[in-house]
Amino acid sequence: MKLILSDRPLALPMQNESIRFVDLSQLKIANCVGCFGCWTKTPGRCVIRDDAVKVYPLIAQSETVLYVSRIRYGGYDTVMKTMIERAIPVQQAFIRVLDGETHHVQRAVAPKKATILAYGSTSPEEEKLFCRLVERNAKNMNFADYRVLFAREDEVEALAQKEVEAWQRS
Numbered sequence: 001m002k003l004i005l006s007d008r009p010l011a012l013p014m015q016n017e018s019i020r021f022v023d024l025s026q027l028k029i030a031n032c033v034g035c036f037g038c039w040t041k042t043p044g045r046c047v048i049r050d051d052a053v054k055v056y057p058l059i060a061q062s063e064t065v066l067y068v069s070r071i072r073y074g075g076y077d078t079v080m081k082t083m084i085e086r087a088i089p090v091q092q093a094f095i096r097v098l099d100g101e102t103h104h105v106q107r108a109v110a111p112k113k114a115t116i117l118a119y120g121s122t123s124p125e126e127e128k129l130f131c132r133l134v135e136r137n138a139k140n141m142n143f144a145d146y147r148v149l150f151a152r153e154d155e156v157e158a159l160a161q162k163e164v165e166a167w168q169r170s
Contacts, residue, residue, distance in 0.1 A: 022055055
């Protein structure tokens with residue numbers, strides 16, 4: 001499955017049923033409260049019952065993901081950051097050593113080819129910081145391969161459409 005997670009509405013012509021689009025701005029997603037209930041009380045499921053419980057299983061199943069997010073202070077904007085944090089149930093409480101670093105064991109998470117389409121950066125320094133964040137998150141998010149694209153706000157929809165068209169050809 002291919003998944004598009006966006007922090008804003010996008011009008012994308014998707015003719016392939018294996019592509020899912022999730023507009024996070026239209027969902028009710030609460031902040032993670034750090035209770036670790038998804039590891040202890042209800043393993044693999046968040047104890048907060050909101051729209052996030054429908055999204056993180058899609059993230060886990062997807063082999064190809066397009067994240068569309070505004071950059072805020074070198075990181076993901078609020079709604080994307082909140083969703084990424086709420087996807088912790090796809091990991092286990094157990095730790096493994098990966099490339100000399102400790103990371104959580106994944107819970108049936110498909111390796112991903114990820115594209116992060118980031119917009120709204122204010123400087124090259126902010127873009128560099130964002131790239132570093134994506135690099136650090138890549139192992140925890142099970143990215144087998146990833147790339148970061150930067151765009152002006154008025155370019156986002158066209159670049160997202162170009163990405164989806166490439167998916168549909170493959």
